[in-house]
Amino acid sequence: MKHLGRGMKMDANEERYLSAYRMEDYDRPSVTTDIVAFTVRSEEDESWRRDSKDNRLSVLLIQRGEHPFINHWAIPGGFLRMDETLEECALREIREETGVNPVSIMPAGTFSACGRDPRGRVISNAFTTIISEESARLMASDDAVDAKWFDVYYERNEAEAYVLKLVGENVTLEAKLEAKGKQFGRTVFGIVDSGGLAFDHAVILASALETLRDKAESFEVIFDFLPEKFTLTALQKVQETILNVSLLPANFRRKIADYVVETDEYTAGAGHRPAKLYRRKETERNGIRKW
Amino acid sequence: MKHLGRGMKMDANEERYLSAYRMEDYDRPSVTTDIVAFTVRSEEDESWRRDSKDNRLSVLLIQRGEHPFINHWAIPGGFLRMDETLEECALREIREETGVNPVSIMPAGTFSACGRDPRGRVISNAFTTIISEESARLMASDDAVDAKWFDVYYERNEAEAYVLKLVGENVTLEAKLEAKGKQFGRTVFGIVDSGGLAFDHAVILASALETLRDKAESFEVIFDFLPEKFTLTALQKVQETILNVSLLPANFRRKIADYVVETDEYTAGAGHRPAKLYRRKETERNGIRKW
DNA sequence: CAAATAGTGTCTCTAAGACAATATCAC
DNA sequence: GTGATATTGTCTTAGAGACACTATTTG
Numbered sequence: 260m261k262h263l264g265r266g267m268k269m270d271a272n273e274e275r276y277l278s279a280y281r282m283e284d285y286d287r288p289s290v291t292t293d294i295v296a297f298t299v300r301s302e303e304d305e306s307w308r309r310d311s312k313d314n315r316l317s318v319l320l321i322q323r324g325e326h327p328f329i330n331h332w333a334i335p336g337g338f339l340r341m342d343e344t345l346e347e348c349a350l351r352e353i354r355e356e357t358g359v360n361p362v363s364i365m366p367a368g369t370f371s372a373c374g375r376d377p378r379g380r381v382i383s384n385a386f387t388t389i390i391s392e393e394s395a396r397l398m399a400s401d402d403a404v405d406a407k408w409f410d411v412y413y414e415r416n417e418a419e420a421y422v423l424k425l426v427g428e429n430v431t432l433e434a435k436l437e438a439k440g441k442q443f444g445r446t447v448f449g450i451v452d453s454g455g456l457a458f459d460h461a462v463i464l465a466s467a468l469e470t471l472r473d474k475a476e477s478f479e480v481i482f483d484f485l486p487e488k489f490t491l492t493a494l495q496k497v498q499e500t501i502l503n504v505s506l507l508p509a510n511f512r513r514k515i516a517d518y519v520v521e522t523d524e525y526t527a528g529a530g531h532r533p534a535k536l537y538r539r540k541e542t543e544r545n546g547i548r549k550w
Numbered sequence: 551m552k553h554l555g556r557g558m559k560m561d562a563n564e565e566r567y568l569s570a571y572r573m574e575d576y577d578r579p580s581v582t583t584d585i586v587a588f589t590v591r592s593e594e595d596e597s598w599r600r601d602s603k604d605n606r607l608s609v610l611l612i613q614r615g616e617h618p619f620i621n622h623w624a625i626p627g628g629f630l631r632m633d634e635t636l637e638e639c640a641l642r643e644i645r646e647e648t649g650v651n652p653v654s655i656m657p658a659g660t661f662s663a664c665g666r667d668p669r670g671r672v673i674s675n676a677f678t679t680i681i682s683e684e685s686a687r688l689m690a691s692d693d694a695v696d697a698k699w700f701d702v703y704y705e706r707n708e709a710e711a712y713v714l715k716l717v718g719e720n721v722t723l724e725a726k727l728e729a730k731g732k733q734f735g736r737t738v739f740g741i742v743d744s745g746g747l748a749f750d751h752a753v754i755l756a757s758a759l760e761t762l763r764d765k766a767e768s769f770e771v772i773f774d775f776l777p778e779k780f781t782l783t784a785l786q787k788v789q790e791t792i793l794n795v796s797l798l799p800a801n802f803r804r805k806i807a808d809y810v811v812e813t814d815e816y817t818a819g820a821g822h823r824p825a826k827l828y829r830r831k832e833t834e835r836n837g838i839r840k841w
Numbered sequence: 842c843a844a845a846t847a848g849t850g851t852c853t854c855t856a857a858g859a860c861a862a863t864a865t866c867a868c
Numbered sequence: 869g870t871g872a873t874a875t876t877g878t879c880t881t882a883g884a885g886a887c888a889c890t891a892t893t894t895g
């Protein structure tokens with residue numbers, strides 16, 4: 260057994276204590292991770308001289324094949340194994356259920372309300388991850404995977420109420436949420452209508468979406484949606500899609516300038532002026548850590 | 551049993567499944583919360599015409615009375631009970647161990663490395679909380695409580711290395727940390743030398759401190775350190791202490807203006823111009839939620 | 842050349858930092 | 869008045885948003 264951060268050798272008393280200690284003597288909850296995977300998909304409208312115009316933010320859901328909430332749509336996830344960290348668990352689950360290897364994951368909150376799982380006490384650690392459009396397309400064409408992408412429409416109507424609309428190929432889910440308050444920049448959501456989502460997954464989705472928007476605003480996540488080399492216009496569209504805003508190219512370019520590096524390459528054959536391809540700049544602020 | 555977010559009645563199959571389901575059949579980790587409590591203490595230098603000059607940021611530690619890490623200093627915390635959320639657990643533990651009822655708590659990360667607790671697999675959910683100077687003084691004078699305040703000195707030397715110095719009444723702990731990388735605005739710390747702190751608590755402390763600084767910069771937490779009514783100078787000193795910077799009063803006042811409301815009251819008897827007392831303004835951004 | 846997108850220059854406005862000046866108390 | 873802190877005014881600078889303009893490709 261490895262001990263982190265010991266400044267001292269273990270003494271005989273401690274040895275004795277530890278060999279007598281039995282975790283099974285105490286109540287323990289189950290622990291899961293849930294991984295909210297986002298992608299930005301561009302319209303497949305390939306008419307000449309017209310780039311993909313409308314991008315859509317999409318989230319990955321799976322239809323549960325087992326009790327509880329059988330046949331309901333749910334966020335991918337699963338139980339923590341005893342030999343992995345929460346981050347490793349999240350990555351394993353998303354790989355197992357979708358075949359996709361995400362670039363990175365970020366924590367999106369812990370959910371520990373007592374009644375959230377009918378099987379008993381289950382603590383969920385939520386993560387948000389980004390899947391590039393390429394990977395998402397590959398995944399979608401793989402029939403072995405029963406996960407589906409749902410377009411996300413997020414609306415806030417007057418009175419503190421949020422509507423989260425998830426549009427799949429043949430299904431539309433519409434969850435209603437309320438804002439119970441703000442705690443240190445994070446909204447605390449409550450479910451008004453789960454809209455058919457399993458467990459408290461409507462709340463987890465809303466929280467993950469809020470995390471994503473925060474990080475997209477500060478350019479922390481928009482790069483992961485695109486290939487290694489990209490045009491600034493594509494990057495701008497990703498941010499616009501996530502934040503649901505419209506930006507002026509001149510201003511976007513000024514703001515993003517410190518985060519990207521030029522390459523020598525250009526796009527071609529699009530019927531208009533070619534665009535220079537850029538690459539993400541590795542700054543001190545983002546020592547990129549792939550899990 | 552209460553089910554959150556069901557759009558459907560439970561059917562007979564599900565009933566059957568659930569009554570057959572036994573959590574005990576699966577491996578589960580233990581789950582704890584650790585609560586990093588901060589306060590800002592002013593110098594007790596009460597010389598005439600001189601307000602308290604140097605404020606110090608302090609953190610609450612307890613000396614462990616039990617194995618493992620007996621006699622080591624540790625962050626207050628404990629195991630999750632089956633009838634409480636993580637937030638409730640955090641508040642219960644800090645109350646039990648210090649008698650203090652914090653205004654609010656904020657999540658500061660989850661720690662799930664496999665070797666972090668010699669007793670077995672233990673997942674820690676860290677929280678950061680603020681204790682007002684008044685409460686901290688009351689607590690410190692209560693002999694029943696074995697928790698002690700340590701002044702925090704945080705230093706980053708050249709090469710990615712951080713030194714966390716904790717100065718108590720008779721003890722000084724000095725932990726050394728390395729930055730393994732940045733992940734979405736949060737540093738991932740590793741222990742180089744635990745400096746005598748229990749478990750991986752040096753890492754948790756460093757993470758909590760980083761969370762605190764982030765939130766202090768955006769005025770999200772500085773109010774909790776002070777009584778309901780406060781002078782702007784006191785507020786400024788709190789921020790300066792946490793961020794370890796020096797600010798110009800004029801600029802601080804302009805920035806803080808939107809977050810505070812005047813009262814009719816003034817300080818008096820200080821040997822200089824009285825200061826107006828202010829109160830925190832409740833904005834849309836901070837629907838304050840006391841747990 | 843026309844259509845379409847890529848990319849630049851610059852004006853305005855706001856907010857932050859620096860710094861100077863004024864205000865008001867206890868003694 | 870003196871010493872100390874409170875509070876206000878304003879100059880300068882950096883960055884964001886708006887908008888007009890130029891550039892380069894394919895057909």
